[in-house]
Amino acid sequence: MRNNILISALAVAAGSLAADCNGHAELCDRQYSKVTFVGAHNSPFVGVGPADNQLTDPTEQLDLGVRFLQAQTQEKDGSPQMCHTSCLLEDAGSLQDYLGPIKTWIDAHPNEVVTLLLTNPDAIDINKYGDVFKSTGLDNYVFTPDKTFGLDDWPTLGDMISSGKRVVVFMDYNMDTSKVPYILDEFAYYFETPFDPTEDILSGCGVDRPSGVSADGRMFLANHNRNVEVLPDVLIPDLVEAHNTNSVESITEQTDTCKSSYGRVPNVVLLDYVSVGDTIKAQDLLNGL
Secondary structure, eight states, X not given: OHHHHHHHHHHHHHHHHHTOSTTOGGGTTSBGGGOOEEEETTTTOBSSSTTOOBSSOHHHHHHHTOOEEEEEOEEETTEEEEXXXXXXXXXXXXXXXXXXXXXXXXXXXXXXXXXXXXXXXXXXXXXXXXXXXXHHTGGGTBOOOSSOOOTTTSOBHHHHHHHTOOEEEEESSSOOTTTSTTEEEHHHHEEEOOSSOBGGGTTOOOOOBSTTXXXXXXXXXXXXXXXXXXXXXXXXXXXXXXXXXXXXXXXXXXXXXXXXXXXXXXXXXXXXXXTSSSXXXXXXXXXXX
8 A cells, every 4th residue: 555655646746847947848858959939028018108118027028938038138236237228228137136036936947948138239258147147046947058959959848947947138238158158049040030020910920030041940030019100110018909919819829920930939929918829839839739
């Protein structure tokens, strides 16, 4: 009887472990580069103003099931600040303010792989980003490839979780891996479809950045954050249509175009207002779950 109880307990534990790779057993043996994540575009900018892109904060986005967080930074007083285009327009606090709660969430969720994509248009010294990762303790979780990985080189989610190195960090421009090796060059690994898409190009999947590269061997990010033009050349996030933009039908219309073009679905579908629509349902569908 005691042996039966022990066997049952071990079976339950094994089953729990198997189900704990971003919430799905099926993802444990899947390489990071073969998983699709819905992403929160401009994740720290919360509200209903014209420069806001989300209705919930990054911790709430993670609670929802989002595992890819994108954020803009700008220089303020010599340091990285979570600012949208300009700190005069939108200021969500310091990089420390942003990363601290994410570290707390990751501490409490040991079977999750999370990706951060930061922008650095002001070419702030990359060591200042590294200092903040260290001060929050988030650097203890970061994954550092030993070379520039191709699609088939990435570990599985299960391996990343087992190693404890389960936070992947990318930066669009002005990184320096010789100084901070875990802040990776986004465009060495990814291409992106056109950003700030309006309705007429929302379902497209052409290579926009980096210009002129082949899609072969790269992960890719599909920008699916619909914008509306309020003045000539002035675009703002389209909150009114968010429930349609974030529907399975709209998301898969774009990802079907991508699959037709490249033979695979995007690694990231970047969305505004991730708390609206079919965000996680679409993520599960794209992962075949």
